[in-house]
Amino acid sequence: MNKVLERLYSGIIKENPTFVQMLGMCPTMAVTTSAINGLGMGLTTTVILILSNMMISALRRVIPDKVRIPAYIVVVASFVTIIQFLLEGFVPSLYDSLGIYIPLIVVNCIILGRAESYASRHSVVLSMFDGIGMGLGFTLGLTSIGIFRELFGNGTVFGWHIMPERYEPVTILILAPGAFFVLACLVAVQNKVRLSRKTGADGTDCKREQGCEGCSNTLCGGRKTMN
């Protein structure tokens, strides 16, 4: 039971995919034009993450090590296809507003990342809770960014008017450039937290001599190799 709670806590707070790990940035920026889109995308990803984590964990002794990545991709892509049809059938409005980003959940690095780093080594139940935790963390991130952009960019939250009549919406926030600006501020805040925690010591834990290509630490932005 303890382990289950630990998984949920780690997914939602400690290793939050959006705010801490900065994974899955493409969908984060593309669909957070409104709170409802963010919530829909987050929950869709959560369902797929839970199902694929459980399936991969159940198959972890069957899948040969050498072909594990293609196998994971097939599992994830199958679930994405199923969910896509369910959305098209039952929630057509969400299906239309998310559009191409639903099939693109296949290449969302959170899902493959969890499969590789957690589900392939742990039991089905724990993997399920890991999926729930990470998925809810992602949903939380997307929804809060969506609420922020919708509130200031359109004066509404989940379609309800919140801002007073006199408020002139900052329309750019719900357009493409706004996504970049909001995310920039988010990363800057995160950098600030990190810097103050480490009291300015950036650390030189980068062992890559060939540069930043292929490095997963996008936060570093090359500072560690430069200095």
Place this chain on the structure above:
Amino acid sequence: MNLILIAIGAALVNNVVLSQFLGLCPFIGVSRKVDTAAGMGGAVIFVITISSAVTNLIYSLVLEKLGITYLQTIVFILVIAALVQFVEMFLKKKIPSLYEALGVYLPLITTNCAVLGIALINVQKSYGFIASVINGFGTAVGFTIAIVIMAGIRERIEGNDIPESFRGTPIVLVTAGLMAMAFFGFSGLIK
């Protein structure tokens, strides 16, 4: 005429990175220097053009004929992954000079969501073979334009006095936001 419109629309008006947010990871990760950015752009043009052609043929000749178009996501992602491997092996054997130039960037492209995105958009808009290839090529050129401009700006930004918490990724994102605003200027190009 229609094809020219598709190409311009894909490259400038609906720029992949700046208005559709596809391929952000390489856009931020590999835009430190102009020549590496251009190398990445070249590799992306190469792969996306080929993959648009191949996925279009597979969709119209196999999936549609057999009535299994619902498998498109699974088939496309596997075809793209295999294709990148194949292109890499082919270039290594036959055109070593091009392989040397693109080498590092080729495997990275598999994880680029723009490749799968374009394949799906081609199906969604029901483009024919030629239109798909043109759309893929135009999109990839748009990616190259964006990443090369970004690398040029980043080389200049390097020496500037940026607030500490904005160094690295945040300032790149702010720059990308300003570029996205500039690219809005193209939206009047096609009605």
